[in-house]
Amino acid sequence: MKVNSKHYHTVWYEDGTLKIIDQTKLPHAFVIKELHSVKDVITAIEIMEVRGAPAIGVTGAFGVWLASKEALAVKDFEPAFDKAVKEIRAARPTAVNLAWAVDRAAQAVKAEPQLEKKVQAALATAQLVTNEELESCKQIGLQGVKLIEEIAQKKNGRPVNIMTHCNAGWLACVDYGTATAPIYEACERGLKVHVWVSETRPRSQGFNLTAFELGQHCVPHTLLVDNAAGILMQRGLVDLVIVGCDRASRTCDAANKVGTYLKALAARDNGVPFYVALPSSSVDWSIGDGVKEIEIEERNTEEVLRVTGLGQKGIESVLVAPSTAKAINFGFDVTPSRLVTGFILERGICPATEEGLLKLFPEKRRE
Amino acid sequence: MKVNSKHYHTVWYEDGTLKIIDQTKLPHAFVIKELHSVKDVITAIEIMEVRGAPAIGVTGAFGVWLASKEALAVKDFEPAFDKAVKEIRAARPTAVNLAWAVDRAAQAVKAEPQLEKKVQAALATAQLVTNEELESCKQIGLQGVKLIEEIAQKKNGRPVNIMTHCNAGWLACVDYGTATAPIYEACERGLKVHVWVSETRPRSQGFNLTAFELGQHCVPHTLLVDNAAGILMQRGLVDLVIVGCDRASRTCDAANKVGTYLKALAARDNGVPFYVALPSSSVDWSIGDGVKEIEIEERNTEEVLRVTGLGQKGIESVLVAPSTAKAINFGFDVTPSRLVTGFILERGICPATEEGLLKLFPEKRRE
Numbered sequence: 001m002k003v004n005s006k007h008y009h010t011v012w013y014e015d016g017t018l019k020i021i022d023q024t025k026l027p028h029a030f031v032i033k034e035l036h037s038v039k040d041v042i043t044a045i046e047i048m049e050v051r052g053a054p055a056i057g058v059t060g061a062f063g064v065w066l067a068s069k070e071a072l073a074v075k076d077f078e079p080a081f082d083k084a085v086k087e088i089r090a091a092r093p094t095a096v097n098l099a100w101a102v103d104r105a106a107q108a109v110k111a112e113p114q115l116e117k118k119v120q121a122a123l124a125t126a127q128l129v130t131n132e133e134l135e136s137c138k139q140i141g142l143q144g145v146k147l148i149e150e151i152a153q154k155k156n157g158r159p160v161n162i163m164t165h166c167n168a169g170w171l172a173c174v175d176y177g178t179a180t181a182p183i184y185e186a187c188e189r190g191l192k193v194h195v196w197v198s199e200t201r202p203r204s205q206g207f208n209l210t211a212f213e214l215g216q217h218c219v220p221h222t223l224l225v226d227n228a229a230g231i232l233m234q235r236g237l238v239d240l241v242i243v244g245c246d247r248a249s250r251t252c253d254a255a256n257k258v259g260t261y262l263k264a265l266a267a268r269d270n271g272v273p274f275y276v277a278l279p280s281s282s283v284d285w286s287i288g289d290g291v292k293e294i295e296i297e298e299r300n301t302e303e304v305l306r307v308t309g310l311g312q313k314g315i316e317s318v319l320v321a322p323s324t325a326k327a328i329n330f331g332f333d334v335t336p337s338r339l340v341t342g343f344i345l346e347r348g349i350c351p352a353t354e355e356g357l358l359k360l361f362p363e364k365r366r367e
Numbered sequence: 368m369k370v371n372s373k374h375y376h377t378v379w380y381e382d383g384t385l386k387i388i389d390q391t392k393l394p395h396a397f398v399i400k401e402l403h404s405v406k407d408v409i410t411a412i413e414i415m416e417v418r419g420a421p422a423i424g425v426t427g428a429f430g431v432w433l434a435s436k437e438a439l440a441v442k443d444f445e446p447a448f449d450k451a452v453k454e455i456r457a458a459r460p461t462a463v464n465l466a467w468a469v470d471r472a473a474q475a476v477k478a479e480p481q482l483e484k485k486v487q488a489a490l491a492t493a494q495l496v497t498n499e500e501l502e503s504c505k506q507i508g509l510q511g512v513k514l515i516e517e518i519a520q521k522k523n524g525r526p527v528n529i530m531t532h533c534n535a536g537w538l539a540c541v542d543y544g545t546a547t548a549p550i551y552e553a554c555e556r557g558l559k560v561h562v563w564v565s566e567t568r569p570r571s572q573g574f575n576l577t578a579f580e581l582g583q584h585c586v587p588h589t590l591l592v593d594n595a596a597g598i599l600m601q602r603g604l605v606d607l608v609i610v611g612c613d614r615a616s617r618t619c620d621a622a623n624k625v626g627t628y629l630k631a632l633a634a635r636d637n638g639v640p641f642y643v644a645l646p647s648s649s650v651d652w653s654i655g656d657g658v659k660e661i662e663i664e665e666r667n668t669e670e671v672l673r674v675t676g677l678g679q680k681g682i683e684s685v686l687v688a689p690s691t692a693k694a695i696n697f698g699f700d701v702t703p704s705r706l707v708t709g710f711i712l713e714r715g716i717c718p719a720t721e722e723g724l725l726k727l728f729p730e731k732r733r734e
């Protein structure tokens with residue numbers, strides 16, 4: 001995807017260095033940051049310089065590469081490596097991609113018997129994960145665009161209005177995005193689309209990131225506060241909702257950015273199709289009841305009490321509550337599968353049921 | 368109600384002058400403002416220095432008093448007066464209280480045959496409306512507290528968790544509030560309550576006003592972003608939702624601050640009772656289908672694109688989106704009566720149906 005007409009990935013390896021687009025500065029400044037250590041990687045994930053389930057998975061895998069380099073420099077490889085891997089894995093709890101990608105890279109390191117080749121094994125796996133996630137997102141676009149094409153046919157040239165939440169765009173992935181991949185593909189095919197971008201307080205990834213992305217790609221879009229999702233649907237102004245996912249249960253309950261559940265309720269109440277777009281790396285096959293079992297991250301309440309934006313003197317933060325106020329800050333919520341019309345995955349679109357998912361992933365069927 | 372332990376009303380007449388608490392400065396500064404002209408009144412309502420359905424109704428009635436004074440100063444009373452009344456009435460479209468209170472004061476002026484007594488007639492009516500709204504809010508508290516008492520009995524000493532939206536507190540009224548009146552009354556009676564205060568973007572009246580009010584009255588409360596309402600209910604952390612109302616249809620559809628509908632959907636999905644508290648001046652008996660018929664105000668989109676708070680140099684505003692972004696800004700949404708457990712009015716609590724409402728207001732029954 002492009003920024004100021006130049007092609008970028010969200011996370012990439014270049015000349016021996018891991019680089020990311022610093023998402024805490026967008027849309028007001030476009031900053032590329034280098035991550036040189038395990039500590040850099042953990043901090044970048046924790047403070048969300050890199051965020052989005054696929055993107056933190058890939059970054060975590062590269063973190064394992066850095067962990068193997070750092071462990072090589074100390075006397076005893078294994079304990080140092082194991083400790084670092086555990087810490088990277090725990091940087092954020094809700095997205096399953098992080099644990100999945102870190103485990104995969106760590107296993108490659110463990111499986112490599114020669115100490116001097118472990119670093120290369122980690123790097124190769126991180127690059128493999130990157131390419132797989134890239135390909136998954138591309139495929140999600142090719143699958144999901146069919147939904148948009150169907151609606152476009154009924155709209156006789158009027159734009160298809162798609163609502164999304166948070167940023168499940170290319171910034172959340174390596175490229176293409178998950179929820180945005182079908183939208184970008186639709187634009188490529190010359191379909192008329194218009195995107196409703198929901199703010200996504202507390203961190204406002206909708207306004208900061210999704211609006212930035214869509215603007216860079218000339219996709220028509222309009223911003224709304226999270227509260228306005230209901231009235232837009234009541235008035236027939238939304239044809240389709242597509243959101244991303246940080247962790248899905250095998251029964252298709254979907255943990256995503258807090259507020260997704262409210263949009264799903266409004267979609268159901270107004271007969272608007274509600275789709276979750278995700279790579280299969282976001283499916284946690286071990287979980288049956290997502291609402292009960294998926295761990296929901298609680299984040300620093302300063303995110304709720306303060307808002308950051310562009311002030312007269314650059315990027316500033318303002319207090320938006322009485323100075324003595326206390327807050328709560330759940331990062332995610334879980335949308336029960338009964339509210340989800342379908343899942344859009346790299347292998348296809350399926351109903352949001354365990355059986356629907358298993359038809360696409362028969363290798364996951366239990367005996 | 369009290370600010371820094373001193374008793375205040377939101378809007379009041381003192382020594383020949385109309386005064387308001389300037390709600391655009393809270394919670395960071397407590398400023399009292401004088402309104403000396405019709406123009407002052409219209410601006411105060413438009414830019415929301417005074418807001419909340421009952422409070423703008425009362426302010427509008429006092430505006431009619433100022434209109435009568437200004438009309439007396441010109442040669443031809445009636446055209447000048449009619450023009451001013453029309454302008455005050457149109458300052459904000461959604462809350463019915465404004466039109467209702469303005470019409471009432473204007474009728475009193477028209478009914479007074481002696482030109483020199485018209486000003487006095489307007490003032491007397493504005494004061495009457497003020498006292499009636501005060502008394503209604505007090506009664507709403509006495510009626511609604513029964514709901515809290517019932518839940519408190521089941522909770523065995525644990526606090527009753529009440530969620531509200533926007534500010535339907537004393538700042539929205541003259542005193543007591545509508546949604547908050549039962550909460551303040553419960554505190555008076557020594558019941559343990561805890562209030563979930565939702566931010567209410569774009570203007571954040573929850574954080575700016577409701578948190579301020581509750582803090583001044585030592586009512587335990589916690590702040591949440593609007594997106595978090597669903598997960599709190601999913602987790603059983605909400606016992607009761609009480610919101611205010613800007614205009615209700617006779618069939619009990621309720622227009623209130625945008626986002627109310629999403630909370631009602633979440634409450635229904637999780638079996639949480641959802642009540643609307645309102646004085647009968649907020650019922651528009653002429654409207655049958657609230658979702659279709661209530662006019663929803665669209666406001667300046669700068670409210671969406673910018674956030675105001677306390678910065679390092681005082682109250683500042685920051686841009687929270689790309690500088691080229693466009694937004695939409697509906698001020699309200701309508702919650703269909705099917706999602707409302709009941710209405711809390713000055714005469715009692717009723718099911719959210721036309722029949723329920725008519726049992727409390729039999730004089731409104733049509734032949």
